Amino acid sequence: MLRIPCPWCGVRDETEFRYRGDAAVPRPEAEAGLAEYSACTYKRTNQRGWHVEWWLHVGGCRKLLKLVRHTVTHEIHAVGHPQDRLAAPPEAAPPGAAPP
Amino acid sequence: MPRPRARIHLVPNTRPIHANAQRAASGRYSAARLFLEGLIGHRGWSRAWHKATPRPRYRVVIVGAGGHGLATAYYLATEFGIHDVAVIEKGPLGLGNVGRNTTIIRSNYFRPDNVRFYDYSLRLWEGLERRLNFNAMVSQRGTLNLFHTESQRDLFTRRANGMRLLSVDALALERDAVKALVPLVDLDNGRYPVLGGFLQPRGGTVRHDAVAWGYARAASAAGVDIIEHCEVSSIRRAGQRVRGVDTPYGLIEADTVCLAVAGHSSHLAAMAGLRLPIETHVLQAFVSEPVKPVLDVVLTYGAGHFYVSQSDKGGLVFGGGIDGYNSYGQRGTLPMAEDVAAAGLTLMPGLARLRVLRQWGGVMDMSMDGSPIISRTPLDGLVINCGWCYGGFKAIPAGGMATAHLIARGEPHPLAAHLDLDRFATGRTLDERGLGPFPYAH
Ligand SMILES: Cc1cc2nc3c(=O)[nH]c(=O)nc-3n(C[C@H](O)[C@H](O)[C@H](O)COP(=O)(O)OP(=O)(O)OC[C@H]3O[C@@H](n4cnc5c(N)ncnc54)[C@H](O)[C@@H]3O)c2cc1C
Ligand SMILES: [Zn+2]
Secondary structure, eight states: OOEEEETTTEEEEGGGOEEEEESOOOOOOTTOOHHHHHHHHHOBOOOSSEEEEEEEOTTTTOOEEEEEEETTTOOEEEEEOTTOOOOOOOOSOOOOOOOO | OOOOOOOOOSSOOSSOOOOOOSOOTTOOOOHHHHHHHHHTTTOSOOOSSOBOOOOSEEEEEEEOOSHHHHHHHHHHHHHSOOOOEEEEOSSSTTOSGGGTSOOEEOOOOSSHHHHHHHHHHHHHHHHHHHHHTSOOOOBOOOEEEEEOSHHHHHHHHHHHHHHHHTTOOOEEEEHHHHHHHOTTSOTTOSSSOOOEEEEETTOEEOOHHHHHHHHHHHHHHTTOEEEOSOOOOEEEEETTEEEEEEETTEEEEEEEEEEOOGGGHHHHHHHTTOOBSEEEEEEEEEEEOOOSOOOOSEEEOSSSSOEEEEOTTSOEEEEEEEOSSOOOOSSOOHHHHHHHHHHHHHHOGGGTTOOEEEEEEEEEEEETTSSOEEEEOSSBTEEEEEOOTTOOSTTHHHHHHHHHHHHHHSSOOTTTGGGOTTHHHHTOOOOTTOOOSOGGGO
16 A cells, blocks of 8 residues: 655645656647657656656645656555656666667 | 357368377376376376477477467478477476467457458367367367447457358357347346347467466477477578577577467567567466356456356356557556456456456557458468467467468468468558557557
8 A cells, every 4th residue: 555645734644645646757849840749658767766747636625736656565655736746765876879 | 138158069070170190198088097097096107298498400490489489380291201309498398378268269350361260260170189189178168258238249249250151150140149148147237238248159268378388398299309498599691591590509490480479479580680579578377266166258358358168167267358568468457457367357347246367468469450360471480470469369270271381282271371471561451450550558
């Protein structure tokens, strides 16, 4: 059971919330092309680690909030309002292109 | 009404089940051999598959010894004549989702392209044990989906008719027939009375571990190297082509690298600089204490998160929906466990005193449209098999065959051409239920 600290209501059980997905997907500019829009709609980084995500407090204030949660340990690092720029704590470098 | 016992193959097997040509190092398994071994204290058995150490170079390297990775290797060797293949697994073989699922096979999908693909898989299951010389306990006991509203009846009827148009078996059952088939179900439960059911007689269950072991043994016998405890830590490229993978044994080079890592697909794809239309979510499964036979079909509740079958040991094997938020933790959380139990008891109140023996979770590759991906990628020589959501076990034979086809021929298998990665960019998504790009809702 996650205990989610809603910025408006305080700490509540996860069952009061509805998950709304990755909150770190950048929205393309209005004139951006198909590739950008399809990436925004479908592609996800899907981190094994810290994840910035949307939750909706349906069983409480019904507001949207942002959470930084670890996808393995479920530890919650930070919570904020939708417009907040929340950052994940520093971590080992993500898997990248290895030397050729 | 008599119990529908249709075990007919409405679609003839198009592929002859050829004798398992290759000889396993463990010898052929048979009833006679079991009897003889019994006389000599079972000292004659040897390892089912060879524990290989990797060579520096292969024609094909498959990452992930789950069902799809092993099946791909097996079909590459036996259908397409490519024996220079390694399957690389970070842990022991078969401890991923292939050994964590609730073992259900069926082909009762909505979209015609999906029905054809999954029914091809079902036909391969029907001849698999003979072909692999391994008892996978394929049991076509039937899968029954209940409906509880008139609109659900319409939806299921439409689905059943769609299947029948493709010569796939499907039956609509009225209440009485449901009662006869599953007497434990409370048809008149106050909230969601049962109006009827949608039965696929050829659906059923398969012993999941045996699928991993059977494919591993047959692939190994056909010359495939299976390398356990060998985690891929990065993917090397040479220009626009894949070059190989880095492992604790050093660089292993290959012409083709195939990722079949289920819930870890995004993680591995990131090593090649790719982002996938995948989110990783946890699905739980539960097993009760063993009881006498009470249920001889696979049963799915239509008004809540609950489906159940009974294992040969007598335990009720059941599950529900995904936990609902991105997770790589191979364990479930309690709210979903409670939700599943509540739905199960609404349907079958008689189970109230049954105790749960075991519970576990698996991390699944939930695709953005709920359908799988068997595809080339923007990196030449890198092929992916993923996006299986909670339904990739039943697809193992067809998924392995289609992935092997793509690797060997360089073009998609005709029954899996719709499963390409490009569909997301071109608007051809395969959304069975029209839910949109929300993996946590599929
Ligand atoms: C609880 C539960 C119930 C399910 N029920 C059903 C069902 O009833 N019917 C059905 O059809 N489907 C079901 N599924 C889905 C099905 O189990 C999966 O879709 C399918 O098994 C996934 O394919 P796989 O067998 O190849 O995956 P896996 O067995 O997970 O194989 C992937 C392998 O990749 C390995 N790997 C990961 N990273 C690396 C690395 N870096 N290097 C090397 N190896 C790596 C993993 O260790 C793993 O062994 C269920 C799933 C779960 C979790
Ligand atoms: Zn709130």
